[in-house]
Amino acid sequence: MGDPYLPERYGFEAFDCAPALRLEAHERVAKLQHDALLHRLEKIEGALERLEKRLWLAVYGVVGAILAQAFHPLLAALP
Template sequence: MPQPRSGSRFLYAPFDATHIRIEASERVMEERWSALEYRLKRIEEMLDQIEKRVWLTVYGIVAVILAQGVASILSAISAP
């Protein structure tokens, strides 16, 4: 009859270093991917803010040009 083994079962379990390296690599890649997604999201948010500022500037310039046009028309009408 075989002698029962004593101690931890991990002492006798096979150790597959390749499998563990692959799992560690997969976890690292998942973390890198989530960090990349986070950065891309932040870049998109900043681009949206820049786009809003650009449109606000364009509308402001158009408003100034229209106001000057209306002022020149009003001054031409009121001049004798």
């Protein structure tokens, strides 16, 4: 009928005591905070990956511009 691990007492209903309820509530809040922290961390990691791609694109753009300026006189000197 009830939980096999709890002893049955005639005439009394099973109840949770206040400290146990507070502990369960604290555990639920801690889990929610942890899940929210993981979600924010994933969003930050995604933003960092996008930023890294943009930085590499900028680096390649600068290198390309420098190489174009370096080869421009060579191409102008050819007939």
